[in-house]
Each structure stands twice: as structure tokens, then as C-alpha cells.
Amino acid sequence: MSAPLLQVRGVSRWFGGLRAVDEVSFDLGADEIVGLIGPNGAGKTTLFETISGFIRPTKGAISFDGRDITGQPPHRLARLGIGRTFQIVQPFRDVSVLQNVIAGVLGPNRETADPPAEAMAVLTRVKLDHRAAALARNLSLPEKKRLEIARALATRPRLLLLDEVMAGLNPAEIDEIMVILADIRRGGIALLIVEHVMRAIMSLSDRIxxxxxxxxIAEGLPAAVAADPAVIEAYLGRRHHGTA
Ligand SMILES: Nc1ncnc2c1ncn2[C@@H]1O[C@H](COP(=O)(O)OP(=O)(O)OP(=O)(O)O)[C@@H](O)[C@H]1O
Known part of the structure; x- marks a missing residue:
């Protein structure tokens, strides 16, 4: 693994007496895809929100590119190169797909000669260039998911945090997103993926x-993690959704 881009060290988040995240540590390299999995209520979203700056950790430290970012607000993190998607897709519904992405292009990192051209290049990467002129609210669910990725990509992240971008998609639509994510990583962007679609996360991730x-409760190569008795026990002990 290359030098870690993201370091999570002993991060905890308590809600009253509930330890939603309890002393979690892991690294993510600059060219890595790391999958974050676990049964419902495991604490994935809470950990994801502490990394993306929407929730302050109760304890612990997070660093990005060697710099302490613990408790920094999302707009500062965006400027440093951390982009994210939202579980509930939330584009500007009544403007075009292209305008939605231009808003990201013109976001916190901004000096760009030609925002529409840059936005079109991002749309091409997520295979949505043919829908550039459509209103965001008229997109299908798989198209909305790809727009969500495009909006995050438009901020030019070095690390992209993806929150259940495959939820609700059929197997063919999931395959399409997997190709797009693999291409994004080849372009030099690290990915942290929270996802319930096991087939996808196991095949995309370098580590889980x-x-x-x-x-x-476990960390390692996908095959090793899938065979880990503690992981099997955690999943068998509860119901989890969306194994398409
Ligand atoms: N704002 C909050 N206030 C109180 N409890 C919370 C809050 N957010 C999350 N929790 C609790 O923290 C625990 C972890 O929730 P979290 O949503 O992080 O799990 P998850 O692994 O993302 O689950 P899922 O896969 O169902 O999305 C749960 O018991 C949840 O009810």
C-alpha cells in the first residue's frame, strides 16, 4: 500500500450512552478502494459522517494527506480534496444535469477556464453526457445515482466517499456503476465505499x-474477510438488506 492518504485513529462517536462508533482505526492509500461493510446499525454511516465532516467524533483523530482534519467542516474538507455522495440523492431538481455539475465545478476548489467544458468531461466519465440538457428531476434512479457521483467528482476530489450509490439498482445498473468506479480509481482518485451490495463491494474493493x-471486527482482503468467522457471525446474527 502507498503512504496513507486517509488515517482514521481510534475514532469514536457516542450518542448519549450508545457507542455508535467505538475506537475504529484504519488507513486508506492514495490509490486504494476500501469498502466499509457491516450489518444494519453497525455504525458505518456514523463513521462516514465523521470522516466527511458532518459529525464531530467524540474521540479519536482523522488525518488526510498528513494533515489533521478532525472536526473540520465539510466545505473545508472539500477544499482539501475530500468529496462525497449522499445516500438520499439530492441534486438541484429543476435545473439541468449540466448545471448541477457546473455547480460542483464552481465549488470550493475553483479556478477553471471553462466550467461547462469541465462539467461535460465529468458527465462523460459517468456516462451521462447524453443527458446533459435534461432536468435533473427527469432522470431515472440509475441516472440520478450517476449524477450524484458526477457532482462529487466535479469538486476534483483526491478521495471520494460513496454512500450506498448502488442501493435500489438492478444487477445491470450495478455493473455499470462498478465500471465507472473502477475508471475513477484508475484516474487516481481513492474511494471509500459504504455499500450493502456484497457482490459489488467484494469485487471492487482492494480491502474491506x-x-x-x-x-x-475485521479488516483485510475481500476473500479473507468473507471467510472470517467473526464476520459471518455478525451477518448471520441479523438481517441485512440488498444483496443483489
Ligand atoms: N443522530 C443519532 N442519534 C442517536 N443515535 C444515532 C444517531 N445516528 C445513528 N445512531 C445510532 O447509531 C447506531 C449506528 O447507526 P449507523 O446509521 O451509523 O449504522 P449503519 O451501519 O450505517 O447502518 P445501516 O446499514 O442501516 O445504514 C445505530 O444504533 C443508530 O440507531
Whole structure:
């Protein structure tokens, strides 16, 4: 693994007496895809929100590119090169797909000669260039998911945090997103992916971090993690959704 781009060290987040995230540590390299999995309620979203700056950790430290970013707000993190998608897709509904992406292009990192051209290049990367003129609200769900990725990509992240971008998609649509994500990584962007679609996360990720009850219970290569008795036990003990 290359020198870590992201370092999560002993991060905890408590809600009253509930330890939603409990002393979790892991690294993510500059050219890596790391999958974050675990049964419902494991703490994945809470950890993701602490990394993306929407929730402050109760304890622990997070660094990005060697710089302490613990508790920094999302717009500062965006400027440093951390982009994210939202579980609930939230584009500007009544403007065009292209305008939505231009808004990202003109976001925090901004000096660009030709925002529309840059936005079109991003749309091409997510295979949505043919829908540039459509209103965002008229996109299908798989198109909206790709727009969500495009809006995050438009901020020129070095690390992209993806929150369930495959939820609700059929197997062919999932395959399409997998191709796009692999291409994004080849372009030099690291990915942290929270996802319930096991087939996709196991084949895309270089490494998997598994959480249950707020704690990291396993970390390693996808095949090793899938065979880990503690992981199997955590999943068998509960129901989880979306294994398409
Ligand atoms: N704002 C909050 N206030 C109180 N409890 C919370 C809050 N956010 C999350 N929790 C609790 O923290 C625990 C972890 O939730 P979290 O959403 O992080 O899990 P998750 O692994 O993302 O689950 P899922 O896969 O279902 O999205 C759960 O018990 C949840 O109810």
C-alpha cells in the first residue's frame, strides 16, 4: 500500500450512552478502494459522517494527506480534496444535469477556464453526457445515482466517499456503476465505499473494513474477510438488506 492518504485513529462517536462508533482505526492509500461493510446499525454511516465532516467524533483523530482534519467542516474538507455522495440523492431538481455539475465545478476548489467544458468531461466519465440538457428531476434512479457521483467528482476530489450509490439498482445498473468506479480509481482518485451490495463491494474493493456494534471486527482482503468467522457471525446474527 502507498503512504496513507486517509488515517482514521481510534475514532469514536457516542450518542448519549450508545457507542455508535467505538475506537475504529484504519488507513486508506492514495490509490486504494476500501469498502466499509457491516450489518444494519453497525455504525458505518456514523463513521462516514465523521470522516466527511458532518459529525464531530467524540474521540479519536482523522488525518488526510498528513494533515489533521478532525472536526473540520465539510466545505473545508472539500477544499482539501475530500468529496462525497449522499445516500438520499439530492441534486438541484429543476435545473439541468449540466448545471448541477457546473455547480460542483464552481465549488470550493475553483479556478477553471471553462466550467461547462469541465462539467461535460465529468458527465462523460459517468456516462451521462447524453443527458446533459435534461432536468435533473427527469432522470431515472440509475441516472440520478450517476449524477450524484458526477457532482462529487466535479469538486476534483483526491478521495471520494460513496454512500450506498448502488442501493435500489438492478444487477445491470450495478455493473455499470462498478465500471465507472473502477475508471475513477484508475484516474487516481481513492474511494471509500459504504455499500450493502456484497457482490459489488467484494469485487471492487482492494480491502474491506467490517464493522459490527460500532467496532471494527475485521479488516483485510475481500476473500479473507468473507471467510472470517467473526464476520459471518455478525451477518448471520441479523438481517441485512440488498444483496443483489
Ligand atoms: N443522530 C443519532 N442519534 C442517536 N443515535 C444515532 C444517531 N445516528 C445513528 N445512531 C445510532 O447509531 C447506531 C449506528 O447507526 P449507523 O446509521 O451509523 O449504522 P449503519 O451501519 O450505517 O447502518 P445501516 O446499514 O442501516 O445504514 C445505530 O444504533 C443508530 O440507531
Amino acid at each position: 473494513v467490517v464493522m459490527a456494534n460500532g467496532r471494527k
